[in-house]
Amino acid sequence: MARFRGSITKVSRRLGIALSPKAEKYLERRPYAPGEHGQSRKGKVSEYALQLREKQKMKYLYGILEKQFRNYYKKAVAQRGVTGDNLVKLLERRFDNVVYRCGFSPSRAGARQLVSHGHLLINGKKVNIPSYLVAPGDQIEFRQKSRNLDAVADSLNKASESRIPAWIQVDKANKKAVFLAVPERVDVQEPFNEQLVVELYSK
DSSP: OOOOOSOHHHHHHHHTSOSSHHHHHHHHHOOSOSSTTTTTOOSOOOHHHHHHHHHHHHHHHHTOOHHHHHHHHHHHHHSSSOHHHHHHHHHHTBHHHHHHHHTSSSSHHHHHHHHHTTOEEETTEEOOOTTOBOOTTOEEEEOGGGTTOHHHHHHHHHOOTTTSOTTEEEETTTTEEEEOOOOOGGGOOOSOOHHHHHHHHTO
16 A cells, blocks of 8 residues: 655645644744755746645645546546546545544544554445545444544544534544535635646646
8 A cells, every 4th residue: 555655744844734733843843845945945936836736735635646646636537517626525535534534533644544454344344445435324433343442532532523524423422423425625624726736637
């Protein structure tokens, strides 16, 4: 299973957004790009550079690599509707992202680990594929042996009700959730502009 293995804090500083809870602290202390010339880099940014930066934001936020991201774009193009909206909806349906949205983990990387280690079930069946696309009505719960994980309980205790989106219903006491509906683009509040990504790929 391919995944990014570099420093997520350096990437966060380069892109100017926190890609993980840990990166938030680094950005507060060093709100500039990494490297010797990180504080002095200035100048006009090209249209291509802006488009590329938005693509990088989306890729790293959802924790996927270039080939898989391009495949999501192709699927988005093939679907009816606005390509950018379709792309965001596909990414939001990823199993690891849904687990993160449920509050079962404080980060998508942690959610991905929960999924890949086989701790979770969808409709009673074990699914350990982070990229699995969750459908409306799917029920998510932990395996019997995994229901008392301290990390999950701690994450749920810290997750505010406002963080859990309206399209997911979470039963914190029993560590269960239901994916109610695919979110509309306007309901997904993330720091990227997917339209620039569409422009980049459509050239």
